[in-house]
Structures are given as C-alpha cells and as structure tokens.
Amino acid sequence: MSMLTKVVIPVAGLGTRVLPASKAIPKEMLTVVDKPVIQHVVEEAVKAGFKEIILVTRNSKSAIEDHFDTHYELESELARKGKDKILAAVKDILPSDVSITSVRQGRPLGLGHAVLCAAPVVGQDDFAVMLPDMLIHNPHTDSSTDFKAMVDDYHQSGAAQIMVEAVPFEHVERYGVVDCAGKPLEAGQSQTIVGMVEKPPQSEAPSNQAIVGRYILPARVMELLKETQPGAGGEIQLTDALDQLIKEATIHAYSMTGKTYDCGNKLGYLQANLIFGLDHPETGTEFKAFLDGIV
Template identity: 80%
Template sequence: MSVLIYSKLTKIVIPVAGLGTRMLPASKAIPKEMLTVVDKPVIQHVVEEAIKAGFTEIILVTRNGKASIEDHFDKHYELETELARKGKDALLRSVRDILPEGVTICAVRQNQPRGLGHAVLCAAAVVGNDDFAVMLPDMLIHSTHTGQSDLADMVAGYHSSGAAQIMVEAVPFEHVERYGVVDCAGKPLSPGQSQAIVGMVEKPPQAEAPSNQAIVGRYILPARVMALLKETQPGAGGEIQLTDALDQLIHEAPVHAYSMRGKTYDCGHKLGFLQANVAFGLDHAETGADFKNFLKSL
C-alpha cells in the first residue's frame, strides 16, 4: 500500500495592507491590525493562533504606513531593560515572548490595493514551492470548546486527506452577499466536520447563493494556488479574488470546507470589534470577573 506524503506546513501568509476604512477615524494613523482587543493588538491574537497551530514562518503582506506592525514583533531593548530593572517580570514576559523561539516573521510589500488574491500572490517568492496557509487579520476566532483550535483541526485535515482546507461558518442567508460562499452540493456541514467543495462564488446575491456557508478567513492551500493566481483576472470589485483562483483549483484537486466550532468576530468593522472585546474581555484572567459584573450593572 502506497503512503501519500504531503508538504510540511510551516508558512502562513497574513495580508495586512488594507486601508481599514471601516474603522475610521481610529485607523487614520494607526493600522487597524494594531487596535487592541483587551490587551493585545488584533494582529498579535492572529499570530498567536497561527503559532499554536504549528506554523513557524509568518509572512506579512504589508504596505507603507504599517511599520508599527513589524515593530510590535521586534525586540524593544529599552523597555525590556526597564521592566527587568523594576522587577516587573510578568509584564516583561508579555513583551519578550510575543514571538517564541523558532518562529520567524518577515514582510513583503503590496504596492497597490488589488484584492486578497493579489496580496497572497505578493508572497509567492517567499512561499516558494511549499504548501501554505492564509489568515485574514480582521477575523478573530473565540473558542469555548476544549481540545485543539479550528486552525489546528484544518492542519490535521490537510495532513490526513491531502485536500486544501477552507474554513467556513454558517451565516444568515440575507448576509451571504458580504462573503465568499462555498457549494458543497447540498451536503450538510456540522461544526467540526468537512465536506468536499464543488464550487464557490464571491459575494453572490442571496437568490444565487449556493449555500449559506461563508468563507471566514482561514485557508490551507497547495503551492499550485500561486500559479493560478498569476492567471486570475480581476473579478468582483475589479480586484484579483482568491476565491476565483480557488474555484479553478477545485477542477484540479480536492478542496474541503471545514465548518468551524468557534465564533468569529470581524474586527475590521466597529460592531465586530466591540463584540470581540466583550467576548475576549470576559475570558481574560485579569478582567473577566469584574467585567462580567460591570456588564450586569448596565
């Protein structure tokens, strides 16, 4: 019996070049990825999720005006020295251990806003011939279930099946036009389960949506996707859509939809950002109990 061996997943692409217009005026001078959910920037929550799922090479796709994101993951010797001098060990660990040993982070530039597919393609030279993952920095996942994360489950699914993995979440049908939507040939999809995808469409009108299973910003993809992106023509919004390249991939190789168990919060707009702060704030060891009492008092 032959044994299939798949590429070891170490690289993950995180596009952070967006203008963040939905978060103005807060994002006028501060990258939206640096806005904090409780005590960490949104981008740190996302990177920590990637590291916990086993990824060790973080690739940021960025632009001018976003240097603070890279700075956040760099050493700050003066701050660390001062915290050490004052014996503030817990705070010192919180800033020193943002990137664990063995994890690297690098940045490539997207020189013009041409869509998610184009942003991913900007990382092609760094990704090389390796399979890789993509995470959107706007989407935070809050997990209340025990065991490994949804992203780690996707990694396991990739290794066991060899199929590309796309995370999805059921949304109200009246909201499908906001998302990329997958078609699983009408097969039911329960949280924690996967189904083969037969097609997908970017931001369909409600009457044309093949399902209410929306893509929520986590992908595990074969290296072949980079070649497909090079051939992808502008689609919805005049941008190069990752969904269009993945729709082509479906004709060449298996692609599975993974139904997440956690709850997503879209921190790219104000309501989702506020909701994330409530969910994560209630879960935080320092703030949870007092914050819960505060909310009850309102």
C-alpha cells in the first residue's frame, strides 16, 4: 500500500450520447448548474484528499485544461469591477497544493487503455480512477462522503476498492455487477468481491450492486493492463484487468450512500441539473418554488 495522492480521470471520449451538444464542446464541459461536470468531479477528488489530478485526454479537449488554468484578463477585469465573489469562484477552482497533468490517448481503445495511458505519471503508486460522466449526490452532506469512505477503507484494509450502487434487479442487465458471494451489502458498507459480471440477465445476476465509476487500485493494475487483450467491442477493458486482480489480491465493493447521475446521457444530465440546482444556495429556494408551480 502506497501514498494515495493520484487520481486518473479519462476525458478522451467523444460524448456521442449527448450530441449535438458535444460536437464542439467537450461533454465534460457541459455545466451542471454553474460548474462544468469535470469541475464537480475534480472537487470530489480534492475533498477526498487527492493532490494530483491526471487527465487522459485527446485533441479538441483543450477547453478542459483551459478551465483549470489561470485566466489573467478575466481575473483582472473582475478585480477592477470589485466583483470579489465571482473572482473567488474563478480563481479558487483548484487549491494551490493540487496539480493537474494531462496525457494523451491517441486512439479510443477502451477504458482500460485510457487508464494505461496514465502509467508513466502514476508510476509505482496506487491510484484512483474516476469516470467524469458520473456525478454523486449525497443529500445534506459533503458530496465527497462516499469517495472519502472508499479512501478510508483502502487505508484501513489495504484492499482495492470499487464503488457500487444498489439498482432494481430488473435493471441489472444495464450494468456491470459485482459478486460478493451472496453476502449482504448495505449502503455505506464494504464486502469482498469474488467476481464481476458484465450486464447479466436478471435471472443470472449475482447481486443488484452495479459498478458506478469510482475505483481505488494498486499499481499492479497497470502491469495487468499491459497484458490485457482486447475484449468487448475490441477494446481493452478495465474490468478484464480487475478480473485478473481478483485472483491475486483483495478487492472490496463499497456500496454508496448517495445517488449517481450519469451526465453522459441526456436524461441523467437533466436529472443532475435538477438535483444539484435544488441544492445550490443561489438557486434552490426559487427553483423549488418554480417546480412546485408546474408539477
């Protein structure tokens, strides 16, 4: 077990599920209320204690890097006009002790390949992976609660971690599902994973705990990914490497207490704006009144 400071966020996807919005704008830059989706995810990582953000990107995604960079002209103009609150929101996107590094994924060869592209930066350290489409909402609590709980379990147990969410059994065929040998897994709890099944029929699903895009992994995964052959869709799948990892190391499933919203599709994106808009201190009260008036 090593120091856990690095998180890999693959942002090289084309965003086909939200076209035409993502034709010229990276899907990760679509806003949920007043922040791009990628900022919500990076803030979640920072609140969980991560200091090194590694973006796996491609050409035409420079807007993501620009968003986290200094915008001298904008900041100077806001300061000149005395708009201190807005200035703080622009300047303080990243704490001074957090860095962002970008690496390129030349071709779209799967999530496993995207993670492997970060290997030179990750080195021999254990690391996290966060999918930028998935936003986590924890009502009335810090939005980092679930991810921080995974980090805590990693430090206590030394086990790799996969975040899961309970879904209706009739929907399990839409997800990758973990097998915890039939042991009950309540929200906020962890169990050892003995296997994973991708999109199983309801009658064959080992559980209703679906993988939701947050991982804490040992450095060994990079070596396994180098040996992983193309799988589903002709792509290098992270799940295939994790199947190998199960044979030699312990992996825990952490069942989240909050709820995920998949901003990579139109419905999930609308739902996220609704939920986060109701929680936002500037919009919540009036937005609720508006919704009450139309429901």
